[in-house]
Amino acid sequence: VAVLTDLSTTPGAIARAMLAAGADDGAAHVLEHLGGPHERRFSGRLSEVAASDFGDPNLLVVEQPPLPRRSRLGLPDDAYAHRGGQLTKRDVRVAALARLAPRAGGVVWDVGAGCGSVAIEAAGLVGDGWVYAVERDPEQLTYLRVNRQRHRAANVEVVAGEAPAALAALPDPDAVFVGGGGGQLAAILEHAATRLRPAGRLVVNAATLDTVERVRRCARDAGWPLEVVQVAVGVGVPVGTGLRLAAQNPVFILTLTPGTASPHPLALASPATTPEEDQ
Amino acid sequence: VAVLTDLSTTPGAIARAMLAAGADDGAAHVLEHLGGPHERRFSGRLSEVAASDFGDPNLLVVEQPPLPRRSRLGLPDDAYAHRGGQLTKRDVRVAALARLAPRAGGVVWDVGAGCGSVAIEAAGLVGDGWVYAVERDPEQLTYLRVNRQRHRAANVEVVAGEAPAALAALPDPDAVFVGGGGGQLAAILEHAATRLRPAGRLVVNAATLDTVERVRRCARDAGWPLEVVQVAVGVGVPVGTGLRLAAQNPVFILTLTPGTASPHPLALASPATTPEEDQ
Amino acid sequence: VAVLTDLSTTPGAIARAMLAAGADDGAAHVLEHLGGPHERRFSGRLSEVAASDFGDPNLLVVEQPPLPRRSRLGLPDDAYAHRGGQLTKRDVRVAALARLAPRAGGVVWDVGAGCGSVAIEAAGLVGDGWVYAVERDPEQLTYLRVNRQRHRAANVEVVAGEAPAALAALPDPDAVFVGGGGGQLAAILEHAATRLRPAGRLVVNAATLDTVERVRRCARDAGWPLEVVQVAVGVGVPVGTGLRLAAQNPVFILTLTPGTASPHPLALASPATTPEEDQ
């Protein structure tokens, strides 16, 4: 990328904006007073450009590595910086993404985004859509920002704050992922349901029976169709010259589709069903 | 889409090409001798256009339904026409796709494609790349073609034939999926490994212990790194007013990365490892 | 077994009592007027003896097949007559028995006993203790009686009736098994808890999330320690020349130990724990 800068949009301003948007801190060059007697060339990292002043007029050249070759879907867990195993594991992550079903141009909320693995992979599926990753924990926010930059997920917007309050300012979502079962779960689901675009869905990953119960109660009370699956994964791990299966803890994935709720009150008496329930 | 046709590229030829490429057999119109005294309008289905002759000059107007809003990833199982439960189930499918890791512009082979669920979803991830779905069973080929059209997977090429023979004519793959454990499994893996592009991978789904053993033996003999996971899914199914978990049969997903095999002969004595093995 | 009968305890009365107690309807002989001029010998099945009158004095000889050689624990599922798969499957059954922990001389209730597999195997563990198998469904009662006789579980008493009403007349239990989640579950647990002998336990097998929730609520409300495990079994089934794993539906086993509940009110605020919880 080569940019002829002006007085207000200086190389430093551009570099700072690019870094904030998740660009790599790669090689960058500034050519000052191009073609003039004071022509000067600076070469360094983008962050050095961000911290410097340059004469005008100039040309900013930014080298960015080629985009990753593989699709950003179901990456190995160690592709994400994270706190001791605290991330949505690979196979559970793709199972949740299948139910989020992000559409091109769509808006996804990841509430309690943690290190951001779901948000970042959802971002790869929304194309020019947008993913809002809401997280309150400062340490997780650091991991989230590191991963966002590492995977060039420029369309993930990190929202530091507490749900549901932090959700009010976001655009209406097509799909909402809730990674855990904090005390605000019911409030988050209720807020999200009122904001959901047509045919939208809420997906909750539950590691505890309590979260399963809470989501089921919400669905029952509100008359929302609910789909439940439990995913259990054993990972082959070398032991001596052999391979044993190391079990990951099973996770329940609960999918709520408030918009398809039957308006008929009798429907609420029996378990809600969706067309996908029998698979 | 409106096309002004010429003498060789007639409405019929265009319609036949579109249908062959997986277009919906939707509404189509041909306006003949536009603006002239013989102006005539035909309205019908695309297949009717394909079977008719029209006067020239004309304008072909094809109505195609809007593209599906959601990403074509981890669709519900009943989104695919299939023979009594014989398809790669939703959660196992996305887990396999994660390991196939199709890249934009890449080439994927789906060997023993069955009703095509993996091929079709891989096609959604390769962008302008190409997926070759190889299948020999005539009934499965019918399901495969129906699903390809239903999901507009124009970049899935159906290859009727038997592997490994049918693979010789295909372009070299970045990723190869083998859905089952027929008697040709070893031959298929050996052929695929020689054709694999750099950093390519072979992914095998195994429902039987025998297939697991066969793939492990191939990996051991050839010195290929091997990753194994077992995925077990329980699906919530209504029973009375409650929800029970109906277990799907567990599936082993085996990922071979021949290209990353250690050239050092000693490495073969101990179990091969990949960077992803500990997740 | 040879018995010299008297006027009141006739061969017919003995035969009827033996059959009622679960004896096989095997070969039996009655020798009337032994040694006298009217000596006569009858040979037939025990049920024929039960339905006949004989002269006195006589000798009743009953042939009974040898006792089964193997322990009556974790028998294959097809060792039990049952209605289309409706029984506590082998591995889940032994896992439940481990938690029932029947003691020699103890009393076990099996509430909703179905075809009786748990009751019959518990009976093998209580020695000269007693198992009460409570069941209301007439068809299941038939299976229960057939299985009781087939496995010679003379110390299983079949109680035809509805719980909790039918429990009032039973001796206090050391262990109570509840196989399912009928609408009376809470009432059954509450009644059983008041009747439980010291160190007794209630074990509930739950196939639905609703039963899990109901038991957890009971435990929470009453302050009873609760242990939960989920058991998932895949059974090798031949397919062609290979072996695939056929998944059985996962079952939750919930163990309540009301007697070890902490009397301290604060203990109820946090999740109850038992010494076995971490295994």
Next chain:
Amino acid sequence: VAVLTDLSTTPGAIARAMLAAGADDGAAHVLEHLGGPHERRFSGRLSEVAASDFGDPNLLVVEQPPLPRRSRLGLPDDAYAHRGGQLTKRDVRVAALARLAPRAGGVVWDVGAGCGSVAIEAAGLVGDGWVYAVERDPEQLTYLRVNRQRHRAANVEVVAGEAPAALAALPDPDAVFVGGGGGQLAAILEHAATRLRPAGRLVVNAATLDTVERVRRCARDAGWPLEVVQVAVGVGVPVGTGLRLAAQNPVFILTLTPGTASPHPLALASPATTPEEDQ
């Protein structure tokens, strides 16, 4: 227990024999020169008696605590002293016992007995039968002896040595359990099969795919019927005020019944089946 001792079978000899047989080191009393002028009473622990000399004639009185009230089946894992989680876990243990199917009066071998949990529970099922627990690791032998004494499993004989060599001297078994997949597995199974009494069975617990493969190969080569199950258990563990499911690693249980092998050579071409295989 009160014993009038003689000159050779002294209180010390009896005490040593009892301790060696797994008796508790509980209270014991020796009354010397009973009724005579030198009458003297010693009270202490059984181990003190074992280490002392007493005058003759005397009376040895040994107090032993009452037998445990609950059956010794599927005890909680922490009922066994063991090395960091290295034991056959509760639910897998009872599933293996179900397949061992120990009979009253029978002989069971536990090869690679580890801390002895399977041997000790099998011993509770063989009545006056006998269980031989073979183990070579000195540390495991210590755990094994501690557990044998703790659970009063007097009919478990600890055999320090390496299989299959150490098996030659044992009585023929009805059932053989092999807890792991050491390099001698095939040799152990072959030896055990030749020694097995009629209707006997070999049960192997496999944590690795390699052990599964090895056992399947043995079965295939020898034409032995083989039953396979995979048991996966999730244990409820408190987290905050909730309960999450902690997965134990899945275990394969393989049951070989050499004695029921079809003598017909054609039967070996297809997968061997037992009547229990379909459950």
